[in-house]
Amino acid sequence: MRIDLIAENADLFVTGISMTLKLTVMSLAIGMAIALPVAVLRGMRLPVVDKVLRGYIFAFRGTPMLVQTYLIYYGLAQFEFVRDSVFWAVLKSPFNCALIAFSLNTAAYTAEILRGALEATPKGEIEAAEAIGLSPLQVLRRITIPGAFRRALPQYGNEVILMLHGSTVASVITIQDILGAGRTLNGKYYLAYEGLVTAALLYLALTFLIAAAFGLGGRKWLAHLRPAATR
Amino acid sequence: MRKFLPAAMLLCSTAIAGAEELKVCVEGAYPPMSMMNEKGEIVGMDIDLTNALCAEIGASCALVKTDWDAMIPSLMEGKCDAIIASMSITPERAQIVAFTEKYLQSPNMFIGRADAGMTDTAEGLAGKRVGVQRGTVANDFMAGEFPDVELGLYGSEEEIYLDLAAGRIDAAFVDAGTGEIAFLKTPAGEGFAYFGAPHIEEKYFGKGAGIALRPGEDDLRVRLNGAIQAIRANGKYAEINNKYFTTDQYGG
Numbered sequence: 001m002r003i004d005l006i007a008e009n010a011d012l013f014v015t016g017i018s019m020t021l022k023l024t025v026m027s028l029a030i031g032m033a034i035a036l037p038v039a040v041l042r043g044m045r046l047p048v049v050d051k052v053l054r055g056y057i058f059a060f061r062g063t064p065m066l067v068q069t070y071l072i073y074y075g076l077a078q079f080e081f082v083r084d085s086v087f088w089a090v091l092k093s094p095f096n097c098a099l100i101a102f103s104l105n106t107a108a109y110t111a112e113i114l115r116g117a118l119e120a121t122p123k124g125e126i127e128a129a130e131a132i133g134l135s136p137l138q139v140l141r142r143i144t145i146p147g148a149f150r151r152a153l154p155q156y157g158n159e160v161i162l163m164l165h166g167s168t169v170a171s172v173i174t175i176q177d178i179l180g181a182g183r184t185l186n187g188k189y190y191l192a193y194e195g196l197v198t199a200a201l202l203y204l205a206l207t208f209l210i211a212a213a214f215g216l217g218g219r220k221w222l223a224h225l226r227p228a229a230t231r
Numbered sequence: 232m233r234k235f236l237p238a239a240m241l242l243c244s245t246a247i248a249g250a251e252e253l254k255v256c257v258e259g260a261y262p263p264m265s266m267m268n269e270k271g272e273i274v275g276m277d278i279d280l281t282n283a284l285c286a287e288i289g290a291s292c293a294l295v296k297t298d299w300d301a302m303i304p305s306l307m308e309g310k311c312d313a314i315i316a317s318m319s320i321t322p323e324r325a326q327i328v329a330f331t332e333k334y335l336q337s338p339n340m341f342i343g344r345a346d347a348g349m350t351d352t353a354e355g356l357a358g359k360r361v362g363v364q365r366g367t368v369a370n371d372f373m374a375g376e377f378p379d380v381e382l383g384l385y386g387s388e389e390e391i392y393l394d395l396a397a398g399r400i401d402a403a404f405v406d407a408g409t410g411e412i413a414f415l416k417t418p419a420g421e422g423f424a425y426f427g428a429p430h431i432e433e434k435y436f437g438k439g440a441g442i443a444l445r446p447g448e449d450d451l452r453v454r455l456n457g458a459i460q461a462i463r464a465n466g467k468y469a470e471i472n473n474k475y476f477t478t479d480q481y482g483g
Contacts, residue, residue: 074390077397092399094383174362174383174394184384187366 002191006198009185016181017202023167023177026099028160031106038107039114039148040140053111060108066169069101073173098170106163113155117148150221157214161207168203178202251290255281256297256311263412263475264317264335276480279471280334280462281315284442287458287467288451303327306443313451314443321437328443331455336439336482338429339369342395342410343402344422351427356380359401362391369404372435388413395423402426407478431482439482 006013038053060068076082076091090096121144129139171180182195257273258265265275273294285292295311302314306328320330341361343349349356356377363369365384373382383400385391391403392414403410407429414420430436444452462468463481472480 074393077393077399083397094399172386174385176384180365180384184366184370188371 001197002189002194005185005189005191006194009181009188012176012181012184013178013198013202016176016178016199017206019170019175019180020164020167020177020206023095023098023102023170023175024160024164027102027106027167028163030099030103031110031163034103034107035110035114036145038111039118040145042111042115043118056104057108057111060105061112065101065105065166066172068105069098069169069173072101073097094170094173094175098167098173098175101169102163102167105166106159109159109162110156113152113159114148117152117155118144120151121147153214153218153221157211157218160210160214164206164210165203251288253285253290253292253313254295254311255285255292256295256302256305256314256316257281258299258302258316259296260299261317276471276475277315277317277335279474280468283462283467283471284315284334284455284458287461288454303443306445309445312444312448313455317440318443319437320439320441324443327446329446329448329452330441330443331452332459333439333441333482334459335480336431336436337406337408337480338431338478338482339372339404339436340407340410340425340429340478341402341404341427342415342420342423343426345424346422347401349402349426351430353377353379355427356402360399362394362400362403364388364391364405368435368437369406372430372432373404375435376432392419396420408476408480411476411478425478429478429482 038057041049042053044050072091073094082088082091090100125143125147126139129143134142167177168179170177171183176184178199182199185191185195185198186193257277259267259273259275261275261277263275265273265277268274273296278294281292281294295305297305297311297314297316299316302316302318303324305311306314314328315334317335318324320333324330341349341351349359357379360381360383361373361377362383362385363373365386370382370384373380383391383394385394388405388409391400391405394400395403395414396419403414405414407425410425415423415425431439442455444455468481469479
């Protein structure tokens with residue numbers, strides 16, 4: 001194990017960590033912004049819209065994120081009309097392509113998590129809200145959605161961790177994330193595992209932090225679900 | 232391919248009498264350097280150079296097709312007397328075998344749009360994005376010599392060419408030999424060309440490929456070194472080179 005080479009190239013990993021965090025956080029934010037309306041619309045079961053949304057979720061949950069990223073990055077670039085269109089300004093950048101693929105991917109999973117949580121709203125809560133005269137939109141905004149977020153918290157924690165790990169796909173389209181830094185280190189010195197071990201430890205540490213944060217959040221927001229004695 | 236020895240050559244080869252027999256290990260699986268043709272013969276630039284060098288030192292050479300992994304063991308066991316297989320001169324190999332001076336060093340070069348007017352200087356590449364294969368000597372060279380140029384790091388050369396054709400990168404810095412065959416001579420490479428000088432800086436690219444001999448074969452090594460210089464000087468090397476490549480594979 002050449003610790004000295006890892007230390008010498010620490011700056012590679014520092015930029016890698018910041019890239020991984022940037023990609024993960026931005027994808028999750030955009031993903032959530034897409035997922036919430038998708039989940040609510042799915043709950044309404046509108047005739048055509050529902051088919052479209054189900055198709056989207058089926059496609060993005062049914063294919064690997066690596067394939068999606070490759071198709072968006074190398075696939076779309078093969079078409080001259082894409083390269084000549086205004087979208088090329090966006091698609092030209094590897095970062096944007098990764099962001100699009102990751103956001104659409106995590107949005108599909110998150111929408112299903114949220115939809116489940118929305119549907120699990122106890123009937124009594126809605127009846128009570130209607131009884132005090134809240135409009136359907138108010139019920140959604142004040143009762144169903146906040147409740148659904150709480151119920152979705154543990155599952156969403158998993159999705160965040162999967163997204164962090166999934167962001168390694170970025171390294172195949174030239175982005176220097178944590179894995180990219182590890183692979184560059186390996187390639188530079190013909191090492192077999194130093195770069196990968198360093199990357200693995202960094203992902204492990206980040207995962208630990210995310211899990212801890214969701215654990216704390218769960219204690220706070222899901223306190224009412226725990227048995228009374230441990231409260 | 233037997234060659235009659237000119238009388239002058241016999242006189243030149245000092246102590247050796249008669250036609251020297253040399254067995255040369257070649258690979259036959261590294262196009263276009265060394266490959267099998269449809270008749271099952273080994274052909275390629277390595278083979279043509281072998282024949283030229285053998286003629287130059289006045290030896291009659293027999294080719295021994297050998298797998299890459301078995302090259303150095305075959306040499307050491309005497310199954311062949313020399314390896315001519317684009318073998319890079321590395322310190323690890325040099326501990327076991329004796330290398331001649333390089334006979335081949337495919338340079339690395341920049342490829343870009345022919346009409347873009349780029350040069351291989353800091354100014355000429357300012358604001359450009361250059362694709363290299365991650366973790367290769369080309370990667371090291373770019374990071375070391377052009378620290379301000381934005382790099383796109385790719386897993387394979389094919390991916391570099393895809394993005395070069397798509398316009399995501401302005402230039403690629405790749406092995407000139409494969410760059411020509413895998414991109415410039417393909418339809419996707421239309422409108423693209425090499426620019427700048429061939430790069431073989433030893434700090435990054437090492438010493439090139441040499442002929443590997445058993446240690447102690449100093450006489451043969453000296454004569455082969457002389458032969459390499461001779462075919463460089465008399466145009467034989469260029470003639471062979473140009474059959475396969477448009478760039479000089481000797482590397483300056």
